[in-house]
Amino acid sequence: MTTGQVFELERQGPVLLISPTCNVSSLAEENVKPELDQIFAQLQSPEIKSVVIDFERVNYFGSSMLETLRRMWQQISERGGMMAICNVSEMEREVLHVTRFDTLWPVCGSREDALEKVL
């Protein structure tokens, strides 16, 4: 497991599990970038087939996190992989719904469900 300022990373076989540990919007985007660069480098690895983002420790996010999710999905789907997200709050579900991002990837109730979707 790797723990950064904002993201905690964990491998479960071919799946990269990403857990945001604080609300990204409270940080300058440019300060988050080094951690995101590390994540995107891992997503390039042939060993990583899919990605699960677990929002259990975060209550809300805005367009900055949506953009990060969109890039992750773009990168993993280009290589035929899958992405799922889980443990979203009511507020996060609303954000995903109004932006229609809930049509792009499964939004699951638990980490186990999300892993099942991408494996």
Added chain:
Amino acid sequence: MTRVLIVDDSPSDSRLVGILLQDHADYQYEYAEDGRAALRVMEVQLPDVVISDLVMPVMDGLELVAAVHDRFPNVPVIIMTSMGTDDIALNALRQGAASYVPKNSIATDMLDTVERVLTVSRRRQSQTWPTGLTQSSCNSFVLECNRDLIAPTIGFFQDQLEQKSLCSEAERTRIGIALDEALANALYHGNLELSSNLREQDYEGYYKLVEQRCQEAPYCDRLVYVEMHLSQDELRFIIRDEGPGFDPALLPDATNAASLDKVTGRGILLMRTFMDEVLFSEAGNEVTLVKRRSREEDAGVVGDEHRGAIQ
């Protein structure tokens, strides 16, 4: 006269508290044998403070704390705890209890605790605006070119709304998201003149330009002005940057299926979702976010969990 409601299924414990209070001329007290009976009493006349046992039949102290917090949020509840119930007492505090007193310290600590809790409660209520009486106020900030200033600015406004008991927590979060989008737009797209298209096409180049322009005139000298106006009818935020502005009509519909893989317009979509009105100035470098107060909710018709607008 201060009204105290004592809730305990044990007559001896209730009486002990009553005896302590009767020495205080200003206190008037009555009893209820459990949480449900206490709520019935409160429906007829609200006490200034509730003193409740934890373990009771029908509705226990924890359930009572939750119910009072939900239905009568201005009435503080003090919990009486027995040996070995510290964890439950902590839970009660998390659920909204104002304080707790161990049963073996009632004689020495209860009066002081009641006084202290009432002082805090009265101070808080004096800051809560009664329905029909709303003070107009305005707070404003000027932000230099630093993204780290956005979070404390939003935090200040959210604290103001909380102190004035104007919004539910969920609504404060929604307003916070809309403000975050507006302030980030003003800084990155307004003052630093960075385009979302660049971020989409050249992610590395975009962030190089962020770093560069944060140090480079005229971009780094530009300021963001933010004001919060609070009136009887609405809450209004005005955010202005010193950039050249833009034409919001040119933004694509972010909900269009064809736009899902684009970066542009999503922040404004969130602003429009979480506020009642979003208006751009003609030049496009000033945005006004409006949240209207709801009369129905002011009257307490809708429960807190359903409130979508400012109370």
